[in-house]
Amino acid sequence: MDNQIETALCCLDSISQTSVTISDFSDEILLNILRFIPSHDLMLNVSQVCRKLQTLCLDKSLRAHVHLHNEYTANDDAVKQLLKNLSSDIQTLNLSGCYWLAGSTVDQVTRCKGLVSLDLSGCRLTSIRLSHLLTSLRSLCSLALDVGPGFDLQQLSAEGKSALARLQELKQTLLTPSYGVVPCCSALRRLHLYLEASEGWREAGGCAQLMVGQSSVPHYQNLRWFSARLAPGEVNRTLLALYLAVFSMRVPEGLTGLVLSVPGPAPPRPVAMTALMESMASTVGNSVSALQLPRTWLDGAILGRVLTHGCPVYLNVSRCSSPGFNPLHVLLSAGRDLTPLRSLNLRGCGRGPLAESCGKSEEEMDTESIKALTECCPHLIHLNLSATHYHHAFLTGQDGHLCGALGRLASLCSLALPVCALAQSSPTPVNSQDSNSDLTPRSLLLGLKKNSRVGVPIYRPSTEVIEGQGEGQQDRGFCIQPLLQGCPHLVELELIGAGFSSAMPRNEPAIRKDPVACPWSYNVRDSELAALGGMKNLRKLTLAHLPGVLKGTGLIELLKGCQDLHSLSLANLGSLKTMNYTQALLEALSYCTQLRDLRLEQPYFNANAAFFEELSRCQQLRRVCLVSRHGTFQPAAVTAFMQSCTDVIMCHMFTGGTLVACKTLQRTLLDSFSTSRPALSVVIYPLLHEDLAHVIRGMPLCHLDEITLFKSRVAEEPVKQQL
Numbered sequence: 001m002d003n004q005i006e007t008a009l010c011c012l013d014s015i016s017q018t019s020v021t022i023s024d025f026s027d028e029i030l031l032n033i034l035r036f037i038p039s040h041d042l043m044l045n046v047s048q049v050c051r052k053l054q055t056l057c058l059d060k061s062l063r064a065h066v067h068l069h070n071e072y073t074a075n076d077d078a079v080k081q082l083l084k085n086l087s088s089d090i091q092t093l094n095l096s097g098c099y100w101l102a103g104s105t106v107d108q109v110t111r112c113k114g115l116v117s118l119d120l121s122g123c124r125l126t127s128i129r130l131s132h133l134l135t136s137l138r139s140l141c142s143l144a145l146d147v148g149p150g151f152d153l154q155q156l157s158a159e160g161k162s163a164l165a166r167l168q169e170l171k172q173t174l175l176t177p178s179y180g181v182v183p184c185c186s187a188l189r190r191l192h193l194y195l196e197a198s199e200g201w202r203e204a205g206g207c208a209q210l211m212v213g214q215s216s217v218p219h220y221q222n223l224r225w226f227s228a229r230l231a232p233g234e235v236n237r238t239l240l241a242l243y244l245a246v247f248s249m250r251v252p253e254g255l256t257g258l259v260l261s262v263p264g265p266a267p268p269r270p271v272a273m274t275a276l277m278e279s280m281a282s283t284v285g286n287s288v289s290a291l292q293l294p295r296t297w298l299d300g301a302i303l304g305r306v307l308t309h310g311c312p313v314y315l316n317v318s319r320c321s322s323p324g325f326n327p328l329h330v331l332l333s334a335g336r337d338l339t340p341l342r343s344l345n346l347r348g349c350g351r352g353p354l355a356e357s358c359g360k361s362e363e364e365m366d367t368e369s370i371k372a373l374t375e376c377c378p379h380l381i382h383l384n385l386s387a388t389h390y391h392h393a394f395l396t397g398q399d400g401h402l403c404g405a406l407g408r409l410a411s412l413c414s415l416a417l418p419v420c421a422l423a424q425s426s427p428t429p430v431n432s433q434d435s436n437s438d439l440t441p442r443s444l445l446l447g448l449k450k451n452s453r454v455g456v457p458i459y460r461p462s463t464e465v466i467e468g469q470g471e472g473q474q475d476r477g478f479c480i481q482p483l484l485q486g487c488p489h490l491v492e493l494e495l496i497g498a499g500f501s502s503a504m505p506r507n508e509p510a511i512r513k514d515p516v517a518c519p520w521s522y523n524v525r526d527s528e529l530a531a532l533g534g535m536k537n538l539r540k541l542t543l544a545h546l547p548g549v550l551k552g553t554g555l556i557e558l559l560k561g562c563q564d565l566h567s568l569s570l571a572n573l574g575s576l577k578t579m580n581y582t583q584a585l586l587e588a589l590s591y592c593t594q595l596r597d598l599r600l601e602q603p604y605f606n607a608n609a610a611f612f613e614e615l616s617r618c619q620q621l622r623r624v625c626l627v628s629r630h631g632t633f634q635p636a637a638v639t640a641f642m643q644s645c646t647d648v649i650m651c652h653m654f655t656g657g658t659l660v661a662c663k664t665l666q667r668t669l670l671d672s673f674s675t676s677r678p679a680l681s682v683v684i685y686p687l688l689h690e691d692l693a694h695v696i697r698g699m700p701l702c703h704l705d706e707i708t709l710f711k712s713r714v715a716e717e718p719v720k721q722q723l
Contacts, residue, residue, distance in 0.1 A: 407486025497545025533561025552581025
């Protein structure tokens with residue numbers, strides 16, 4: 001034994017005396033490392049370190065695909081130099097979300113003659129500039145762009161229109177009612193529409209003007225994919241109806257993907273929809289790869305007809321259940337092989353409405369069907385079960401729990417669940433609800449009588465549990481354990497209370513009324529949060545509407561266990577009458593060393609110096625969004641935080657401050673940091689101000705969609721597929 005120890009020590013000594021540098025790595029290892037470095041940093045900085053890295057940076061695998069989305073340090077000079085150096089090698093260029101780049105920088109894209117795919121979503125693009133680009137890029141097959149007010153298709157040159165006629169894929173964000181460049185794209189195989197027109201265009205009669213030129217839209221005879229995602233508003237629903245009217249002229253024969261995401265009331269179902277679905281289902285040699293329809297357009301007959309010819313890879317039936325139609329039942333009873341399914345959104349789909357007062361409009365999850373689903377779809381990667389209720393019958397113990405069934409999905413990467421699914425006991429009949437959620441007649445007596453104080457168990461971290469009192473802690477999160485053990489690849493988790501709605505909707509005034517919580521969700525406390533700390537690979541975490549959280553001590557252990565989190569969203573934890581987990585939040589933030597995005601929504605939150613001082617420890621932070629009805633902030637603390645965290649490029653705050661105070665702080669931050677941070681986006685505005693909706697429309701869409709507006713994101717987008 002002594003000889004073995006001595007040998008091991010000698011080996012350690014020899015290793016410590018050996019000098020290993022980066023030049024000792026093989027080229028293959030170094031190339032794999034360099035692929036994680038942003039393109040502009042790689043070519044302009046890393047290549048200057050040494051001769052070996054300079055040579056490796058010339059490898060075509062690093063130069064052919066340039067991706068600058070979310071690369072906020074890429075200023076105009078850096079991008080111009082990058083395009084100049086790599087112009088002959090670039091085949092794919094992604095500038096989506098680079099809203100800060102000047103038009104003159106976008107003009108430099110004309111250098112890249114061999115471009116096959118170009119994404120300019122969010123960039124400044126006029127009709128004239130687009131014409132110059134298209135004239136130079138004769139090999140372009142895929143294009144993404146924004147169409148804003150003043151866009152004129154007639155300003156495109158003949159060469160530009162010819163380039164559009166060769167496009168196979170088009171992604172078009174419409175900021176105004178328009179067909180954009182679609183009339184020129186006769187060879188399209190994939191069309192992605194993002195309809196973001198504001199309601200002001202409805203008053204101006206923008207859609208009425210389009211109806212005159214409707215016949216100029218091609219028939220899409222080659223179309224294989226059609227998707228449209230709408231922002232709320234009547235003008236966008238009308239615009240979608242105009243685009244879909246094309247299908248009434250001629251139904252494409254090879255359409256395999258149809259994704260229509262329509263928030264709120266859907267437009268009337270087009271007459272051609274039945275023929276379109278029939279064509280999709282009956283095409284020989286093709287199976288439907290993706291399907292999503294507005295809730296009033298989908299029924300059992302349509303879904304069954306599609307499934308007859310194969311199971312899609314992506315299926316979104318969010319809130320499509322209705323009396324006599326359960327999408328999950330139709331899916332399981334189709335008698336088809338469901339193993340191709342990779343992404344499934346069952347948000348708001350259950351076996352019927354709950355009889356309880358908390359959820360008359362919410363669906364109860366059909367547990368047996370979920371179990372059957374996990375057996376039939378073992379390769380699911382994304383699954384959304386939010387906006388439903390799950391109440392486990394604890395008389396049967398842990399057997400048959402939802403998490404046990406989900407633990408069979410070994411490939412699962414992202415999951416959305418209702419909060420009540422993690423409740424480890426049924427609700428107590430008395431004083432189970434927070435008084436701010438009580439809608440019974442006795443709520444009228446609030447303030448007229450004194451409430452009795454009821455003791456509530458408080459979770460304490462394991463280090464504080466003394467001997468003889470730890471037995472209960474051994475069972476904390478027992479229902480979560482199968483999920484922790486069976487889904488090792490889970491990187492995104494959403495726990496959203498059924499019935500939750502953010503105080504900051506898209507185009508309407510801020511919500512002033514607190515949402516009603518499910519009684520079972522009061523039994524999801526700090527101990528359950530602490531158990532989630534076992535998900536070591538989590539990168540994105542959303543916790544919303546957890547009224548059972550008291551002091552937030554479980555949040556500390558959760559973030560201590562998940563130290564690789566990149567995105568954290570917290571909304572309405574604990575009481576909505578006071579911020580009761582401030583101290584725990586400050587301590588928990590000290591473990592978020594890799595955090596990039598933070599969204600915090602909580603009434604009465606005080607964004608003071610202590611909060612921003614702790615937040616400044618998150619040195620990787622890029623974006624911060626605070627939403628707090630009746631909340632406050634300290635301008636000096638915000639300024640000091642922005643000065644300390646030099647990589648923060650987005651600061652959005654919507655609180656209870658006055659309009660003057662908000663505008664003053666916003667101007668101070670922009671004047672102080674815009675020069676050194678070209679991508680800086682600062683919006684500070686009173687949450688309850690009547691003009692908030694107008695302010696929201698002026699924000700960069702990438703920030704608005706990715707962090708500022710709250711929504712469930714699991715299984716919302718189809719799995720990316722090649723042309």
